[in-house]
Amino acid sequence: MRKVICLWSLVMLCGALMLNGCAKEQVVTPEQPLTAPSSEKQLKQSEAAKQAVQEEKIASPAIKESPVAKDEASASAAAAQANGLLKTVYYDFDSAILTSSARDTLSANASVLLKKQTGLKIQVEGHCDERGSAEYNLALGERRAKSAMNYLMTLGVPASRLSTISYGKEKPADPGHDEAAWAKNRRAEFVVAN
Template structure:
């Protein structure tokens, strides 16, 4: 019996609370009137839609968009290679360490490692070299503890240059591995 009274009591308080919350809300027509008025009174209250702030979870933010957006954001950084080589340079190692950190942080991400070459190689050999470059990064990431089942490799040879110019600046940008997020 007593518990039923308590429940009723709490229900009244709750309804009262809801009513109380409603009070400061301006009538729905108020903003309309204000807009229509040619010279709004300076004493009229300013109406604003309250902005809700979601919890800032840095982790989710980086991969919150679709795959295209994630890949455009440069979450995973490219690594670059020397001419005719598939050996990982020290700057590539540093980049791969950072990429491994990202992959550990977002354990659901699956990636495709694309190996690319500059134009100063033949079609057939460049496909092989691009394959070797993609696999160099793959092996390094596996050694850092990234599950091999989360990664695949593909070589594009020289078919997809980042910079189509014919100079060392372009070539050095084109000899690269790209880390493409394919699932999150």
């Protein structure tokens, strides 16, 4: 009964977050100050800033790297950095319920996704240990991936940047056949999606 109440609360919270949407950020360029200068000193500083931006544009080299190559290079660098910063979440046996340490790990991952890697799309991969049938483990892996994804959404990561996939027991982190290996295999991993 407690699990049903927790799950129902999580579903209601996700629904409320989806209905409220995200706030739009106001973009301010160097040419457009957020507020009008109120003093002559601020007006002069604003004029000097505009002139510095224009001089920078003139002083920049005529031949520049193509925007496509620059975007691809920055995207691959961001993906490599995100893959190193996003930590794996581990689960108890036959469970998709997030432990307190799993929630702490997901909070850290959400912080990375919201502050440092704001444009990356992430795929949450659900994994299981070798015990159980292939079908059961695929379903359990999907529940694990979705529980991690739902928690990230409650922390503010947009659903449009998240997807899930289950590998069941097909991709073990540790090929061993004991409890230590099984504990490493019951996990959700986060990879940058293409």
